[in-house]
Amino acid sequence: MGMFLVFGGAGAAMAAPTDNGVEGKTFVIGTDTTFAPFEFRENGELTGIDMDLVRAIGEAEGFEVEIRSLGFNAALQALTSNQVDGVIAGMSITDERKQVYDFSEPYFESGIQMAVAKNDDTIKGYEDLKGKTVVAKTGSEGEAYAKSIAGQYGFTVKSLDQSATMYESVKSGSAVAVFDDYPVLAYGVAQNNGLKTVTDKVPGGSYGFAVNKGKNTALLAAFNDGLAKLKADGDYQEILDKYLANPTAAQPTTFLDLLAKSFPALMSGLKNTLLVTIISFAVAMAIGLLAGFMKISHNIVLRGIATTFVNIFRGTPLLLWAFMFYFGLPQLTGQPINIWVAGVLTLSLNSGAYVAEIVRGGIQSVDPGQLEASRSLGLGYGKSMQKVVVPQAFKMMTPSLINQLIIMLKDSSLLLAIGFAELLYQGQQIYAANFRVTETLLIVGVIYFVAVMALTKLANYADRRFNK
Amino acid sequence: MSASPVETQKPAKITVKGLRKSFGANEVLKGIDVEIGEGEVVCVIGPSGSGKSTLLRCLNKLEEISAGQVVVDGFDVTDPKIDINEVRRHVGMVFQHFNLFPHMSVAENIMLAPVELKKATKVEARAQAMKLLDRVGLKEKADARPASLSGGQKQRVAIARALAMNPGIMLFDEATSALDPEMVGEVLQVIRDLAAEGMTMVLVTHEMGFAKEIGDRVIFMDAGVVCESGRPDELFGNPQQERTKEFLSKVL
Numbered sequence: 001m002g003m004f005l006v007f008g009g010a011g012a013a014m015a016a017p018t019d020n021g022v023e024g025k026t027f028v029i030g031t032d033t034t035f036a037p038f039e040f041r042e043n044g045e046l047t048g049i050d051m052d053l054v055r056a057i058g059e060a061e062g063f064e065v066e067i068r069s070l071g072f073n074a075a076l077q078a079l080t081s082n083q084v085d086g087v088i089a090g091m092s093i094t095d096e097r098k099q100v101y102d103f104s105e106p107y108f109e110s111g112i113q114m115a116v117a118k119n120d121d122t123i124k125g126y127e128d129l130k131g132k133t134v135v136a137k138t139g140s141e142g143e144a145y146a147k148s149i150a151g152q153y154g155f156t157v158k159s160l161d162q163s164a165t166m167y168e169s170v171k172s173g174s175a176v177a178v179f180d181d182y183p184v185l186a187y188g189v190a191q192n193n194g195l196k197t198v199t200d201k202v203p204g205g206s207y208g209f210a211v212n213k214g215k216n217t218a219l220l221a222a223f224n225d226g227l228a229k230l231k232a233d234g235d236y237q238e239i240l241d242k243y244l245a246n247p248t249a250a251q252p253t254t255f256l257d258l259l260a261k262s263f264p265a266l267m268s269g270l271k272n273t274l275l276v277t278i279i280s281f282a283v284a285m286a287i288g289l290l291a292g293f294m295k296i297s298h299n300i301v302l303r304g305i306a307t308t309f310v311n312i313f314r315g316t317p318l319l320l321w322a323f324m325f326y327f328g329l330p331q332l333t334g335q336p337i338n339i340w341v342a343g344v345l346t347l348s349l350n351s352g353a354y355v356a357e358i359v360r361g362g363i364q365s366v367d368p369g370q371l372e373a374s375r376s377l378g379l380g381y382g383k384s385m386q387k388v389v390v391p392q393a394f395k396m397m398t399p400s401l402i403n404q405l406i407i408m409l410k411d412s413s414l415l416l417a418i419g420f421a422e423l424l425y426q427g428q429q430i431y432a433a434n435f436r437v438t439e440t441l442l443i444v445g446v447i448y449f450v451a452v453m454a455l456t457k458l459a460n461y462a463d464r465r466f467n468k
Numbered sequence: 469m470s471a472s473p474v475e476t477q478k479p480a481k482i483t484v485k486g487l488r489k490s491f492g493a494n495e496v497l498k499g500i501d502v503e504i505g506e507g508e509v510v511c512v513i514g515p516s517g518s519g520k521s522t523l524l525r526c527l528n529k530l531e532e533i534s535a536g537q538v539v540v541d542g543f544d545v546t547d548p549k550i551d552i553n554e555v556r557r558h559v560g561m562v563f564q565h566f567n568l569f570p571h572m573s574v575a576e577n578i579m580l581a582p583v584e585l586k587k588a589t590k591v592e593a594r595a596q597a598m599k600l601l602d603r604v605g606l607k608e609k610a611d612a613r614p615a616s617l618s619g620g621q622k623q624r625v626a627i628a629r630a631l632a633m634n635p636g637i638m639l640f641d642e643a644t645s646a647l648d649p650e651m652v653g654e655v656l657q658v659i660r661d662l663a664a665e666g667m668t669m670v671l672v673t674h675e676m677g678f679a680k681e682i683g684d685r686v687i688f689m690d691a692g693v694v695c696e697s698g699r700p701d702e703l704f705g706n707p708q709q710e711r712t713k714e715f716l717s718k719v720l
Contacts, residue, residue, distance in 0.1 A: 367567070369563060369565055369567040370567060370569065372530055372563070372567065373561075373563060373567035373568075373569070373626075374569075374580075375530065375553075375556065376528055376530060376556055376559075376560075376561040376630075377556065377557075377580065377581040377629070377630070377632070377633065378553045378554070378555075378556040378557035378581060378585060378633060379553065379580070379581060379584055379585065380553050383584055387580060387584060388569055388580075391571050392569075392570065392571055395571070
């Protein structure tokens with residue numbers, strides 16, 4: 001595993017003693033995927049208050065910014081594990097967070113508001129929430145506020161990861177209200193997300209830019225310095241106005257419009273989905289062949305190693321390994337890991353365990369007389385396997401391997417949890433900005449379906465061509 | 469143990485001394501002593517489970533040998549340091565169920581060993597395969613797949629394949645048992661031709677008539693030991709042991 005780390009090149013630039021310590025450098029900044037108007041995608045491009053702000057500050061201070069759109073929790077985990085240099089994600093400055101991160105001067109004064117479905121006339125205030133369920137974003141100020149009054153008004157708080165999912169919960173009736181930061185709600189309502197705000201805003205936290213505690217001090221200083229400059233020359237207000245004063249950005253109106261607008265981003269997602277699947281499958285085949293042969297070996301140690309490997313990866317969820325490789329491993333090794341490496345490790349080790357079983361089964365299904373005949377001719381074990389047993393086993397394994405490939409293509413969508421820009425992730429990005437959840441998911445579903453069908457046809461063709 | 473003295477005028481091609489073989493707690497061979505001379509054709513007969521196939525499979529070490537010594541063509545196959553692959557190139561083997569490689573053509577089946585063991589180029593191996601196929605009367609099937617052949621044709625290809633490394637010894641493990649009766653003859657004819665050319669052969673067989681006709685010597689095995697051994701006319705005509713008589717009365 002260690003050898004992969006060599007290629008893990010994301011992030012963590014070292015502060016060196018130049019002018020302001022940041023000039024000419026590139027910093028990797030983590031952010032949320034879905035926190036419009038602070039960060040969201042428009043026509044595939046990341047935009048929003050946070051994005052404009054951090055880019056403008058970068059320009060003013062002479063450093064480059066590389067944005068990683070990871071999701072709120074994932075961005076914070078990435079910061080903790082030094083996968084990113086800083087996080088700007090509409091994040092409130094709290095005492096708890098100050099224990100682990102260093103914050104900039106506040107760049108935005110926020111507040112919490114409650115919203116309900118547009119056609120809901122029963123919930124007019126907190127007192128109407130008795131016995132009901134509300135949603136809030138995991139780890140957010142809104143969640144903290146909702147929990148603080150939940151006992152008093154007798155409602156339950158359910159935490160979700162994304163704004164769009166929260167709004168869908170309210171619209172679909174699985175929750176009656178959402179607690180979120182007021183600019184976010186205001187932006188969503190203006191985008192026709194199907195909600196309305198019903199309470200006054202509760203003055204709340206201030207948003208800040210964060211770096212890991214004691215790290216990237218030059219970056220933090222440059223952020224404060226740049227922010228002051230932007231405030232002084234009016235650029236800061238201009239950015240806020242762009243998103244808050246007149247937040248009716250050009251959102252798609254018809255389904256075809258949505259399709260046309262989202263297609264480029266979805267195609268780039270599909271490309272990543274296919275690429276990570278193909279690379280991972282090649283690695284899984286190598287791992288699976290090795291482990292499969294080890295499983296039929298006469299050597300008890302090799303057999304034990306292979307069996308343990310298969311049991312571990314078949315017995316644990318894929319998602320757990322995605323988190324483990326992307327967030328856990330860097331904290332163990334102190335080395336950042338490239339998201340492609342983490343993704344390929346996750347998919348290929350999981351799939352490799354299944355391929356190992358397919359290989360073992362395939363080889364054991366070949367008549368032992370075949371190996372005996374080959375050995376009796378004077379061919380060694382390896383040669384006999386290579387020329388006689390494996391070609392026949394492979395023929396029997398092919399349908400199972402095609403099946404495994406298709407499972408992997410679909411499972412690769414789980415990598416969205418670590419912010420890997422695959423197809424479903426791109427879909428999330430799109431509906432996070434325009435709130436057209438159902439239609440976007442429908443389009444994504446059709447693309448997956450077509451991709452799986454095409455892959456199946458291709459694999460079956462190859463099977464017929466080479467295994468006749 | 470053996471009833472009649474073993475006559476081997478020619479130098480021994482195969483020597484088996486005190487051979488024992490167990491599968492777990494089950495001892496299948498309980499001390500076998502056999503010597504087979506060059507060019508000799510030996511048929512091994514006996515009831516099923518008597519250990520005759522196991523004896524044959526010990527000769528090229530397809531079975532691990534539990535105890536005793538087996539020397540084949542000058543190689544001590546019981547020596548742990550021996551290169552068993554080298555020994556096997558001197559010993560051709562034909563199986564009851566043919567074991568042709570289904571993913572290769574008939575010619576490729578025969579060419580596999582010479583090409584992979586670098587004894588011949590593909591062109592040379594192909595020419596040799598055609599010669600061998602001609603010998604077993606299947607030249608026109610060179611590019612057919614084994615699946616398209618009849619049982620008798622498959623077994624003739626298997627014999628050609630076993631001959632590809634020019635072995636000095638051929639082992640036949642019930643080579644005609646899986647064949648339809650009308651196909652037995654064509655396979656026996658090929659074996660008969662080999663015998664006429666002076667090939668040293670050991671045949672485990674149920675074809676008593678054929679054993680009588682082709683064998684220089686017949687070995688009767690029962691319960692893991694050689695019960696009786698001798699010239700076919702002696703063993704079939706005047707068996708000495710009760711077990712032999714009993715067996716022959718059932719099969720003849």
